[in-house]
Each structure stands twice: as C-alpha cells, then as structure tokens.
Amino acid sequence: MTDEAALRLEVDDIFRFSDGTTIFVGRLNGVAKLITQTVARLWIDDQPGPYIRIDGERMPSSATPHLRSVSTRENVEKLDVRAHRYTLVWEKETTPPAHA
Numbered sequence: 001m002t003d004e005a006a007l008r009l010e011v012d013d014i015f016r017f018s019d020g021t022t023i024f025v026g027r028l029n030g031v032a033k034l035i036t037q038t039v040a041r042l043w044i045d046d047q048p049g050p051y052i053r054i055d056g057e058r059m060p061s062s063a064t065p066h067l068r069s070v071s072t073r074e075n076v077e078k079l080d081v082r083a084h085r086y087t088l089v090w091e092k093e094t095t096p097p098a099h100a
Contacts, residue, residue, distance in 0.1 A: 006030055006090060006091070007028070007030030007031070007089070007090040008029040008088065008089050009024060009040075009087065009089075010026045010027045010028075011024050011025070011026040011085075011086035012025055012067070013025045013081055014086070016077075020073050020075075021055075021071050021073055022071065022072050022073075022076050022079075023058060023069050023070070024069060024070050024072075025067055025069040026068065026069075028068045034057055035054065035056060035057040035070055036056050036057070037055055038053075039052065040054050040070075040088040040089060040090045041088070041089045041090075041091065042086060042088055043089055044085070044086060045084050046085070052074045052076060052088070053073075054070045055070075055071045056071065057069065057070050058070065058071055070088065
C-alpha cells in the first residue's frame with residue numbers, strides 16, 4: 001500500500017442492504033472527524049483495487065468509538081472479509097476534510 005495515503009479504514013466487516021447500500025466498518029488510521037461524500041480506493045490483500053464513491057460516514061456509535069463506518073451505493077458485490085483483507089484508502093488529493 002502506498003505510504004502517501006493520508007487516511008485508511010481497515011475493514012473489519014461489510015454489510016449489504018437490499019436497497020443497494022453497502023456499509024464498510026473498521027478502524028480508521030488517520031485524522032478525520034467526519035468523512036463526507038468523497039472517493040476512496042479499495043485495496044484487496046494489499047493490492048490496489050477500484051475507486052469507490054463514498055456517500056459519507058454513518059452515525060458513529062458511542063459504544064464502539066474505535067470503529068467507524070462509511071456507506072456506498074457502488075456495486076461492490078462478492079466482497080468476503082473472511083477470505084480477503086480490505087482497506088479503504090483516501091489518497092492525499094481525495095482525503096476528506098476534517099470538519100469541526
């Protein structure tokens with residue numbers, strides 16, 4: 001993975017909903033108070049994958065503050081966290097701003 005990445009979400013789980021929404025849940029490495037609509041690259045087993053439009057961050061849970069979640073409506077079927085390691089990476093030019 002590139003060292004130039006400013007923000008990474010190490011994906012622990014993926015949820016798919018019937019309306020086409022996919023939620024990525026994981027640990028965030030980097031600084032972002034709130035992730036807004038942006039583009040991130042999906043890395044699969046340390047190999048660069050497709051760019052994905054992120055719709056934004058889902059409501060963070062106070063019960064698990066170390067976990068963050070973002071959603072997309074992009075077609076990202078056939079992702080299996082038991083078989084592969086996924087990381088969402090925001091490169092410097094696509095890093096979401098830190099909002100107050």
